[in-house]
Amino acid sequence: MKRNGRCKxxxxxxxxxxxxxxxxxxxxxxxxxxxxxxxxxxxxxxxxSMAEERALAQFFDQVGIDVRQAALEREIGQSPMAFGGGQLQIVRQLNLSGQAPRLQVVRYHVPQGRVLRTASPPLATLGQLRAALAAGANMEGWSVVELMGGVVAVNLRAWVPQLGWTANMLDVQTALNKNLSQLTGLRAPNAPPVRSITGIELSVRVVNAQHALTRILLVGE
Structure with missing residues (x-):
């Protein structure tokens, strides 16, 4: 009897x-x-890239605030702005809550690719202002804030009325001397203040950008 095998x-x-x-x-x-x-x-x-853009925008905004608050030439007897060699100095009006108006010296400079903003303590007199302007590298008691890094170069030009754009402080000084001599004459009480510099062009070249980024800022506006 055969068994039927099945393949499994x-x-x-x-x-x-x-x-x-x-x-x-x-x-x-x-x-x-x-x-x-x-x-x-x-x-x-x-x-x-977004962090660099935010830092650059903060830098431009801060400079814009400082130049809008630039002191009047007739009040300090000189130009509130000085520039050259990638540096910018601004004498600005400082209004603190509950205190009389003060002056402050602000400096922007670029050591080792970093943009630093140094600011003096509030200055109550022209004598204190003169001392702050003559401080040079000795800025004890000044606040220092790093605004951004990775900067290759910072260039600045000023707009001088009746002259145009210039990167030479001698042009500003010539316009300043002319304006100060005119201030001795009679002026209308509501006449707008006379300024030797009415605008600045600020160009910043950063490491990761192909072209310099430029912003034009109005002085005292």
Whole structure:
């Protein structure tokens, strides 16, 4: 008596099929990692770029505030602004709550690619102002704030009425002498103040930018 044998097949994958599946999964993992790495790198670049833009905007805004508060020439007997060699100095009016108006000397300079803003304590008299202007590198008691880094160069020009743009402080001094001589005459009480500089053009070149970024700021406005 014969037994009817039946072939029994076990379901599963062969070794070749497993190797093919593992290879495909490895390729997908590599491609996914490369895509994720590119996304992370792009995110980092965008984050750095946005941080630089915010720092640059803060720098321009702070200079704009200081030049809008520039003191009047007839009150201090000289130009409230001086520039040259990538540096900018501003004598500004400082109005503190509950106190009489004061003056303050603000300086912008760029040591080792960093833009620093140094500001003197409030100055109550012209004598204190003269001492602050003559302080030079000895700025004990002055506040120092770093506004941004990665700066290659800072260039500045001034708009002098009846002359135009100039990067020479001698042009400003000539206009100042003319204005101060005219102040001895009679002027209408409501006449606008006379200024030797009515605007500045500030150009900043940073490391990651192809071109210099420029902003024009009005003085005393």
């Amino acid at each position: 097949y076990q379901a599963g994958f062969t070794l070749i099929e497993l190797l093919v599946a593992i290879t495909i999964l490895a390729l997908v993992a590599v491609l996914s990692w490369r895509g994720l790495d590119q996304i992370v790198r792009t995110r980092d670049v965008v984050t750095v």
